[in-house]
Amino acid sequence: MGRVSAMGVSGVDVSGVDVAVIGAGIVGCMTAREVLDRWPGASVAVVEGDAVGSGASRRSAGLHFPRGASTRVREMAGVSELRYRALRAELPGLPVYDVDTTVIAPGNADGRLRQVYLPGAGLRRTDVVPEVLNGLPEGDGAWQVSGGQYADVQGVAQALAAALRPEVRFLEGTRVTGMVSGSDGVELDLSSGGTLRAAKVLLAPGPWVADPAWASWLEPLGLRVKKVVALHVERRPSPGDGVVVFEDEDAFLLPVHHRGHWLFSYTCRQWDVLPEQVPGHLTPVEIAEAHAALARFAPELLPLSTTGRVFCDAYSPDRAPVVRAVDPHSNVVFAGAANGSGYRLAPAIAAEAAALLGPLHSSSTVPPRTVASRSFT
Ligand SMILES: Cc1cc2nc3c(=O)[nH]c(=O)nc-3n(C[C@H](O)[C@H](O)[C@H](O)COP(=O)(O)OP(=O)(O)OC[C@H]3O[C@@H](n4cnc5c(N)ncnc54)[C@H](O)[C@@H]3O)c2cc1C
Known part of the structure; x- marks a missing residue:
């Protein structure tokens, strides 16, 4: 199979990336942003089988309300509320609307x-x-x-992607058909015929948890x-x-x-x-x-x-989102299973996922800085 090359943020054509995100729903887009917040200059590619925001995110009612049935979900709801507030300040046109x-x-x-x-x-x-x-x-x-607030979740995912595009390579209309994790990274087979190498993979497939490319890794999670x-x-x-x-x-x-x-x-x-x-x-x-x-x-x-x-x-079995490494080499982090709350918890899921993906050691990255310091403008 041939190799796709992904354009690194430094402008250098590289045969692999630091992080490949699978799935450009609200969770994948939010996590791509988090990765760059933590490791500015990291090379990131988002591989999406359809179009940005076209999975569960497209049909979402997009309601956030300040509630959680468990301590973990309440904490995540609190984190997400703050992060959405900050994001709306950064991207004033974001289709998120306050609601009594x-x-x-x-x-x-x-x-x-x-x-x-x-x-x-x-x-x-x-x-x-x-x-x-x-x-x-x-x-x-x-x-x-x-x-309380609600959103056009597909619109939010698309706005995040648009803001990220100068730094992140989006491979839309491109399915991941196979994935092999080794001690030196992960190799993704793509429906376009190529292969993408990544040091780390963020797997955010929404409800596509039974895809043969990763079903055996997710099976123990009981989703x-x-x-x-x-x-x-x-x-x-x-x-x-x-x-x-x-x-x-x-x-x-x-x-x-x-x-x-x-x-x-x-x-x-x-x-x-x-x-x-x-x-x-x-x-x-x-x-x-x-x-x-x-x-x-x-x-x-x-x-x-x-x-x-x-x-x-x-x-998920405990009705809290799952964010954890799922492959034998801990290179592939699954993020999702948000139990019908994937919009309102996406920023918190993304924060946990990005933390698990690090530290990134690529020569293209520079040392981490605080999350709040990054701006899209
Ligand atoms: C009708 C409805 C109402 C909802 N209402 C709310 C609500 O009010 N509040 C709330 O918080 N949540 C709500 N949700 C839930 C929320 O929309 C989801 O939890 C959230 O959108 C999940 O986002 P995601 O990014 O994980 O998944 P998705 O948006 O599904 O994104 C996953 C992406 O992965 C891609 N993909 C899958 N397989 C592959 C592959 N092999 N290769 C490449 N790409 C692949 C898909 O094409 C898809 O775009 C609702 C959901 C629905 C359906």
């Missing part, structure tokens, strides 16, 4: 809500019922939290892939409308202001699907499941909610 957040839960849930929402969220009881609900079910109460579904509610949100989170149903109603409709996300329980076999369209089963969840809170929205988006995401 109301949580609906049984009236006596205050204690347990305080355990899962971040202290900085300022959880507080409210008498204001979101207009979209037309009242609360008997026995339920409402709370407000701060820090499973579940369908993720959201209905589009064809009602235009008012400017002041915020997201409504249904705590015990693991569901939310999000005003997607920039698209001009609401979105209802519920927990679909169709497990063990393959991304290449998930059709991009809803079936009557999914619409019925979602309607059953929505009927308790906003039955008048059901006739407006017959369309939406369907894809899938990777889930």
Whole structure:
């Protein structure tokens, strides 16, 4: 097989890179950025089988809210919130939008809500019922939290890629078809017919965890892939409308202001699907499941909610993201299995992944500097 050559950041044509990122979703793009933050001058290539942001990231509802069911996820949510804030300051056009957040839960849930929402969220009881609900079910109460935002996740991935392109080589439309890890690095076979050598690999395949190129390495992690579904509610949100989170149903109603409709996300329980076999369209089963969840809170929205988006995401046994080396030589770091929260936790996942990829010893790199010092402008 021939070799692809990757252009190093120094402008020198090299036959390999310090880091190859597989998958240009939100996690892969965010990690490429983190790697350069930590090791300015590192040579980085991102290999993407389709186009930037075209996997789970394309269908994402992109909601971040300041919550985590476990200590690890709460910590990651806190880290991500700060990093998204910094990123938005660096890239003002980023398609990320602040949103007021109301949580609906049984009236006596205050204690347990305080355990899962971040202290900085300022959880507080409210008498204001979101207009979209037309009242609360008997026995339920409402709370407000701060820090919510939602994004066009594909747009965020594309904006990150655009900002990185001067420094990072993006190989779109190029699948990794095989991967061999040795003591001196990793060799990637590419669908374009070439081979890319990398000292380290960041594997961010989203729900493509069963790809033959890495399935045997990921098998011990016990990951499973579940369908993720959201209905589009064809009602235009008012400017002041915020997201409504249904705590015990693991569901939310999000005003997607920039698209001009609401979105209802519920927990679909169709497990063990393959991304290449998930059709991009809803079936009557999914619409019925979602309607059953929505009927308790906003039955008048059901006739407006017959369309939406369907894809899938990777889930881990403990419902916390997985970031760890998976090959015998610890050259390949897997980052993902974010359990339907890959947008909101991506910056924290990327920070952990980049730390695990280092230290990088390439002659093209210069000593690490602090993450905050890098600017895209
Ligand atoms: C309908 C829906 C709603 C969601 N809502 C939310 C939400 O509100 N908040 C939230 O935080 N998360 C949400 N998620 C989850 C979130 O979107 C995902 O966790 C996140 O996008 C995963 O990002 P990723 O970069 O890991 O994967 P992806 O975006 O799937 O990227 C992986 C990339 O790897 C590429 N790839 C795969 N195999 C290969 C190969 N062999 N060679 C080269 N490239 C390859 C794919 O083409 C893909 O582009 C939602 C997901 C869905 C489907």
